[in-house]
Amino acid sequence: MKEDMYEILEEPIQVEKIIEKVTRRKAGAITTFLGTVREWTDGRRTIFLEYQAYKTMAVKKLAQIGKEIQERWPDTEVAITHRIGKLTISEIAVVIAVSSPHRKAAYEANEFAIERIKQIVPIWKKEHWDDGETWIGDQLEQNAYPNGEPS
């Protein structure tokens, strides 16, 4: 697992670069997930988002997710980059790329990665609506850290 497979960046993410990181001769499938800034959420309009991270820990937790994936889906390669700072509509907040010899694992592992990011990676999103601002967190869901976190 190369260290730079997992990054927190303050600049726009270049998707092609993330894809390159997982490209290899054994792979027949590469899936990517791009989380983009959506304008409307439950009838409320977003003007921009602001992401903050506990950077060093976030990189460690992204790497942990990669390791969890490689244990569960052997022979996958994973790269994840999350952007922080101010993002406007349609900008890319996160890119997850997974390569695998066959497609099923690439889809499953990719979806697993985004679910885990939302559970354990110390990154926070502040919505700037047209009528206010809020730090988002799943305060309503009591199981914010399932699957053994913290250990």
Added chain:
Amino acid sequence: MKEDMYEILEEPIQVEKIIEKVTRRKAGAITTFLGTVREWTDGRRTIFLEYQAYKTMAVKKLAQIGKEIQERWPDTEVAITHRIGKLTISEIAVVIAVSSPHRKAAYEANEFAIERIKQIVPIWKKEHWDDGETWIGDQLEQNAYPNGEPS
């Protein structure tokens, strides 16, 4: 549905361009699938692949898959480009991009698209192994055209 959302190309596919086609303000998630040329399959080594298509019909069938997706997962946008001709190891044969307000639909619709491509789109792959060559087709699977094809 714009016509150029579905393409058969003879040149290398630029992933960023396919992603751009589905990017929109309503989307919070974009998934992509890249089918890449794998070197080893069941212990046999591939040197290069050759794809052939019935181009006009293939574009129509890709568009049909897009329509099927939009019926099943409303509010998705789909773009698919398949490359033909000679491809070497790790080159990209197909890119499927799906955008959606939420991620679940983007993953599901993307996986549906690749399954359908393998069922109904008139594109053929010839494997050039290090010890011979074969046109690939799922001759062993008798249900090559399930789900009502042909109608």
Added chain:
Amino acid sequence: MITVLFFAQLQEAIGKDRLIMEESGITITELKGKLKMEYAIPQLDHVMTAVNEEYALPTDTVSSGDIVAFIPPVSGG
């Protein structure tokens, strides 16, 4: 006059990517039968057929001006 298209292994077996046939008002099964008499292409029994870029049934009839394509099992992706 019907245009008949061949792809992949069929194209290689016949050595051409298309044929023009002076036929009209025959079923796909009949068309396949005529082709098998002229060419050694046993694979023809196992392929789908498209007429004017839509999948067709063996009992469908093709008319002058139609484009018939034989579609071996596909393997895109």
Added chain:
Amino acid sequence: MITVLFFAQLQEAIGKDRLIMEESGITITELKGKLKMEYAIPQLDHVMTAVNEEYALPTDTVSSGDIVAFIPPVSGG
């Protein structure tokens, strides 16, 4: 000496991203108690804690040199 890091809504509530506290050998629960006496941050009851970049339990003890981070519910992705 313990470094305490704050993020997101906690950082805004306290008005700082970090504090240096002259403590050692106290549990996270005790540390939270001391902070609540000094700052109006009721949210502290509902946040996770990381010690040296790993999630920790309320009963874990922190020592001089440790970096403690309070982690409000995360919302990346």
